Amino acid sequence: MEDENIQRTEAVLDLGCGTGQTAAYLAERFHCQLTAIDKHPIMVEKAKERLKNNNPPIQLIEGDAENLRFADDSFDLVIAESVIAFTHISKTLDELARVIKNTGRMIIIEMTAEQNPTEALQREIFSLYGIREVLTEEEWRAKLQQAGFTKIETIKTPSALIPSELHDVNQSKNIHSKFFDLWEKHDQFVLQNNHFIGFRVFKCHLS
Numbered sequence: 001m002e003d004e005n006i007q008r009t010e011a012v013l014d015l016g017c018g019t020g021q022t023a024a025y026l027a028e029r030f031h032c033q034l035t036a037i038d039k040h041p042i043m044v045e046k047a048k049e050r051l052k053n054n055n056p057p058i059q060l061i062e063g064d065a066e067n068l069r070f071a072d073d074s075f076d077l078v079i080a081e082s083v084i085a086f087t088h089i090s091k092t093l094d095e096l097a098r099v100i101k102n103t104g105r106m107i108i109i110e111m112t113a114e115q116n117p118t119e120a121l122q123r124e125i126f127s128l129y130g131i132r133e134v135l136t137e138e139e140w141r142a143k144l145q146q147a148g149f150t151k152i153e154t155i156k157t158p159s160a161l162i163p164s165e166l167h168d169v170n171q172s173k174n175i176h177s178k179f180f181d182l183w184e185k186h187d188q189f190v191l192q193n194n195h196f197i198g199f200r201v202f203k204c205h206l207s
């Protein structure tokens with residue numbers, strides 16, 4: 001983000017903002033015009049709590065990446081951190097290409113297959129994460145191009161998933177035990193499969 005030269009006047013969208021941690025950081029660090037959107041009401045509620053006193057203010061919206069209620073050419077920069085893979089990828093990319101200005105750019109970090117997963121692994125991924133497809137880097141590039149994105153760069157990062165520690169979790173009071181089991185399965189899946197499933201950071205433009 002430090003390399004992006006984000007200006008105060010720029011309109012930035014954090015797509016699938018979750019609890020709003022990145023949106024808060026970007027607005028505070030760059031004083032830009034931030035909009036954050038997520039489909040899940042609990043994420044939006046938690047983001048609202050985090051962002052309520054944010055300066056500069058952030059526009060927070062509950063909405064669907066596949067059907068964005070923004071006018072064409074609304075944003076200078078779109079960020080999506082681990083979001084598009086959970087949606088109908090082509091629909092979301094088409095929507096993003098519509099709402100980003102011609103002069104704009106997009107940076108996404110998304111789950112990427114390091115090699116073609118076996119059918120059994122694919123079934124496990126689909127049932128664990130509810131996603132329709134796990135794309136390789138080449139497949140991501142093809143879908144980005146189809147949606148109209150150009151100058152697609154892969155920003156260099158470690159290719160394996162890295163376990164991270166979160167320090168400011170606002171945990172809900174009553175979480176059903178099935179969600180802890182699911183989290184456990186996710187942790188195990190990441191540890192066991194980081195040769196097959198990694199991620200990529202793509203930066204792309206529209207012109």
Ligand SMILES: C[S@@+](CC[C@H](N)C(=O)[O-])C[C@H]1O[C@@H](n2cnc3c(N)ncnc32)[C@H](O)[C@@H]1O
Nearest residue numbers: 016017018038039040043064065081082083087
């Ligand atoms: C893995 S979380 C990432 C959250 C946040 N970007 C971060 O890095 O902490 C994925 C987020 O995408 C949101 N999401 C999934 N499908 C979506 C959709 N169709 N439209 C908008 N948000 C969506 C989820 O509700 C969730 O908050």
